[in-house]
Amino acid sequence: MKVPADIREALTALMAEYAMGIDDNRLEDWVELFDEACDYKVVMRENVEQNLPNVLMWCDNKNMLRDRVESYRHVNLYNLHYDRHVLGPLRFTGHDGALWRFDVSYSLFQTELEGASRLFSVGRYRVEALVTDGAARLKSVTVIADTGLIPSLLATPI
Amino acid sequence: MKVPADIREALTALMAEYAMGIDDNRLEDWVELFDEACDYKVVMRENVEQNLPNVLMWCDNKNMLRDRVESYRHVNLYNLHYDRHVLGPLRFTGHDGALWRFDVSYSLFQTELEGASRLFSVGRYRVEALVTDGAARLKSVTVIADTGLIPSLLATPI
Amino acid sequence: MKVPADIREALTALMAEYAMGIDDNRLEDWVELFDEACDYKVVMRENVEQNLPNVLMWCDNKNMLRDRVESYRHVNLYNLHYDRHVLGPLRFTGHDGALWRFDVSYSLFQTELEGASRLFSVGRYRVEALVTDGAARLKSVTVIADTGLIPSLLATPI
DSSP, X not given: OOOOHHHHHHHXXXXXXXXXXXXXXXXXXXXXXXXXXXXXXXEEHHHHHTTOOOOXXXXXXXXXXXXXXXXXXXXXXXXXXXXXXXXXXXXXXXXXXXXXXXXXEEEEEEEETTSOEEEEEEEEEEEEEEEETTEEEEEEEEXXXXXXXXXXXXXXXX | OOOOHHHHHHHHXXXXXXXXXXXXXOHHHHHTTXXXXXXXXEEEHHHHHTTOOOXXXXXXXXXXXXXXXXXXXXXXXXXXXXXXXXXXXXXXXXXXXXXXXXXXXXXXXXXXXXXXXXXXXXXXEEEEEEEETTEEEEEEEEEEESSOOOOOTTSOOO | OOOOHXXXXXXXXXXXXXXXXXXXXXXXXXXTTEEEEEEEEEEEHHHHHTTOOOOSEXXXXXXXXXXXXXXXXXXXXXXXXXXXXXXXXXXXXXXXXXXXXXXXXXXXXEEETTSOEEEEEEXXXXXXXXXXXTEEEEEEEEEEESSOOOOOTTSOOO
């Protein structure tokens, strides 16, 4: 589909902020990329394709995201690993006015403090984002993970 | 080289469709990204650099691609793994009128149904694509794989 | 931050050249992406976050980069592995006139001549680049590697 250049750029930049916010352990900045009325979910691809309702993590508004990051900060006094996201190009699937829908594939690597890196998860983000006056913010992010993941309250977002 | 913004965007979007078509197992959609007179090849980088002619897979028109996908559908009733492509930025190398040439690096991960993901292949696409009236279609895709690959009639495209 | 479309494209294209110059073993072309007065450094993320001064490799002008590539050519008559970089989208962090600052996440895979590929390093580039009259060149590249790396005079750049 045809997408205006400024929209494509604003949303590509938004996803770069998303990834680097997590990778830099600036989770509070990451939360600020979301709209107050937002939805963040982590699901397994297998469940999505079988229409099973299991979700590994679900925050259905921004305060829940804030709480989650705050809990994470209290439990993890030290960062136990480094995250590194590498994202592919955006694939736009539609829009309702200023609300744009797109998918982005991700690879996520983790590095332990000893310096060994490994593939942690691959999958895609299914995103809905608002672009108004050139500013972009996330309305809905569904992480659809190909890789099997263990639900954990202590984990950083994906 | 200088490439008009709309061309760069149309071709970046085309490669996002390419990757997600395979990753979603929408291989019929993937075929539709190609022109009727097209060429799709998978070769090993080692052979390319030594000017050896071995190809692991070759379809020199769109009907061959259609046949290949149909064969794959008959043999594989169930999808045995998930593919996940993460592509880098396009590097343009030239053009003849509306026919653009570029290279794109890829990483391709596979996830088994038990949920374990692994690196399957890395390499580059060498692409020729037509952009006319804002619509882009693939004329030629050569997958130059760094990773050693075993030729297989049953495999999904890369 | 807002970045003009032509700047974003010129710098995305510059990083594609950077990555493919190394991956194609065109290291002399890679050097030519830098300004004469330039700086190239490889550091560990752990050291950066602890403000430790260790650097694994440092060239503080273009002639040092040229020397380094020439040394590499004399020692390595044959290429012992293939590199493959997959880069994510650019995250712009500021600019002084025509000097733009941005970060880019990378994944770097290496393939041995037998054809086995593995994850070699992940991390980010912290870049300063000049864009004048549509031409972009690198002023400063700091590779901040998440993955532990062993300093080596014989290694290709990252």
